[in-house]
Structure formats: structure tokens, C-alpha cells
Amino acid sequence: MSGKLYIVGTPIGNLDDMSIRGLKVLQSVDLIAAEDTRHSIKLLNHFEISKKMVAYHQHNEQQSCEGLIELLKQGQNIALISDAGMPLISDPGSVLVKSCVANAIALEVVPGPNAGLCGLVLSGLDTRSFLFLGFLGKDNKAVKAGIKRIEESVDTVVLYESPHRLPKTLEILVKQGLGHRQMSISRELTKRYEETRYGTIAEHRDYYQENPPRGEYVLCIEGRTADEGKVAASLELESLSLEDHLAHYLKSGLPEKEAMKAVAKDRNISRRDVYNAVKR
Structure with a gap:
């Protein structure tokens, strides 16, 4: 029977934010996969947890994933932690979790802080x-x-x-x-x-x-605010030729007179200038 991968959130600074459930999981699993074992050993030592760790980071993610999946298939329970916060959130872990899903290996998240x-x-x-x-x-x-x-x-x-x-x-x-x-x-x-x-x-x-x-x-x-959106849309329309600008409003269902008025307003020119440009 396969083991389970626990995705464990850890403190982003204040060690008092480590959850009781998170500590129980780290104490109970067979192995901890850590982004940086040198960093995570400080967390384990603080809570007097003695547990084997392996490195799992962005530079060895694919290779480490294969080994961890084999251990999970053999029935071992593994905790995945990052240097701080929730694994996978701008941190390694997505490759391992996807592989667990593909191999029908159980997953459990233990929530923690997120910057x-x-x-x-x-x-x-x-x-x-x-x-x-x-x-x-x-x-x-x-x-x-x-x-x-x-x-x-x-x-x-x-x-x-x-x-x-x-x-x-x-x-x-x-x-x-x-x-x-x-x-x-x-x-x-x-x-x-x-x-x-x-x-x-x-x-x-x-x-x-x-x-x-x-x-x-x-x-x-x-x-983006509504006013900012209107300005951006207006600037985009102004990059069109007068003919295409007018066509935009005609396609939206405006009568020609109203469409010319809208173009003139967008470009801060007179309606006569629009008329002369498109009717010549």
C-alpha cells in the first residue's frame, strides 16, 4: 500500500506560527523533503525533531521526484516543506504533486503561513x-x-x-x-x-x-480603475485610422451621426474634421 505525501506549511519568520498539526506530521513521517536541508535543520532543531531529510529544490526537482515517488510507492510517508511558507507557492513541489496525482498516491495538505x-x-x-x-x-x-x-x-x-x-x-x-x-x-x-x-x-x-x-x-x-480602463481603450482606438475608428462605432450599432460624434470626442477634434476625413 502506498504512503502519503504531506504538503506542510512552515513559518515565514516567526517560529511560533508553526502549527501543532504541522509538528505532529513532521514527527511522524518517515522522511522530510526540504528545499534546503541546511535551512530546515534549524526549524527541526528548534522543535527537537530528529528526522532524516533529503534535498528537494528547483535544480534537482525532476531527479528527486522520481526517487521520492518510489519511496511513496513502497509505503513511506513523506513531508514536503520549503524554506518558508507553503510549498509550491513560488517554491518547488509542483512536479512531485503532479506525479503523486498521476500515480494515485495520497496527498494531504497541512496549511501554514503565506507571505x-x-x-x-x-x-x-x-x-x-x-x-x-x-x-x-x-x-x-x-x-x-x-x-x-x-x-x-x-x-x-x-x-x-x-x-x-x-x-x-x-x-x-x-x-x-x-x-x-x-x-x-x-x-x-x-x-x-x-x-x-x-x-x-x-x-x-x-x-x-x-x-x-x-x-x-x-x-x-x-x-486598474474604470477610468483608467476607459483611457486605455480610448488610446487603443486612437491608434486606428479615422475610417477604422468610425467603423468600430458603426459596428457597435451607433448611427453614423453618433459614431462621428464619438470619434471626435475620443480624438479631441471636431465632428466636421471627422466628416471631411472619411467622406473625401
Whole structure:
């Protein structure tokens, strides 16, 4: 009979946040798969848990997964933990969980702290719906794709950023025309020097130009407002020719007179200018 994989959340800073259930699982399993055994041994030592650990991280995820699946098939119970927070959330683990599902191996989650959610509830922004992006990435293509999703999202956006990349990310957001959006930036969550700052993206950019970032950061960004959406749509229409711009409104069902009026308003020109351009 196969064993079970336990996905165990661990503290993101304050060790008192380790759950009683999580401790019981770590004490009872046959093996702990840890993102960094050198880091996780501190957690185990603090709670006086003596248990065999193996490394399971992004650089050996596929190879380690195969070995762990074999142990699970043999009936061993394994706990998966990351350095901090919930495994799989911007951390390794998805390959192993997918493989467990494919091999009909039992899974059980033991909830724990999550930096993104902690930052979100501290943000003062809309929490009813949000977009979690994690880290934007290092290459320009990934960063551009992430910035575009932030720009277009009507929901609060939650992302992580490292201290050495934070100023650059804020500068990119401002240059993209998002400097007016509200943002909260949290650091050292649950730790002694926990801090959350509030303001616009531009204000945060200015602050961190003068104050070097320290620690890991959670950024929560206001979603696109209705007015901002209207401006974006208007700018997109303005990139069309006058004929195509007019055709857009005609296809939507507006009479020609009203369609010309709408085009003139979008482009801040007179209706006669629209008429002369499309009727010549």
C-alpha cells in the first residue's frame, strides 16, 4: 500500500506560527523533503525533531521526484516543506504533486503561513479578488509579460520582489504609466522588524531611491480603475485610422451621426474634421 505525501506549511519568520498539526506530521513521517536541508535543520532543531531529510529544490526537482515517488510507492510517508511558507507557492513541489496525482498516491495538505496573503490583508486594497504573480522573473521577456498583466488587471496584484531588484521594478512600473496606482510594500513579515509602507507606486519609487531595500518584499498593487480602463481603450482606438475608428462605432450599432460624434470626442477634434476625413 502506498504512503502519503504531506504538503506542510512552515513559518515565514516567526517560529511560533508553526502549527501543532504541522509538528505532529513532521514527527511522524518517515522522511522530510526540504528545499534546503541546511535551512530546515534549524526549524527541526528548534522543535527537537530528529528526522532524516533529503534535498528537494528547483535544480534537482525532476531527479528527486522520481526517487521520492518510489519511496511513496513502497509505503513511506513523506513531508514536503520549503524554506518558508507553503510549498509550491513560488517554491518547488509542483512536479512531485503532479506525479503523486498521476500515480494515485495520497496527498494531504497541512496549511501554514503565506507571505503573499499576509501582505494582501495588510495592503488596505481590495481583497475580494486578486492576481498572484509571485516573482516576475529575471529575463526581460518575463518581466514585460508580468508588467503587462499588472497593467491590465482589474484585481489587486500580489507579487514578490528581492531587495536588489525592487528599485528597478518600481522604476519600470512608473515608466509604464502606473505610477499613480496605490501600492503597499511589506517586508520582514511576522519578524521583529516587520514593516508595511503605503502610497503610490511613484512615491515608493522615490523612497527606495533614497533608502536601500533590505529583506524580501511583498508588493500589492491596486487594480486598474474604470477610468483608467476607459483611457486605455480610448488610446487603443486612437491608434486606428479615422475610417477604422468610425467603423468600430458603426459596428457597435451607433448611427453614423453618433459614431462621428464619438470619434471626435475620443480624438479631441471636431465632428466636421471627422466628416471631411472619411467622406473625401
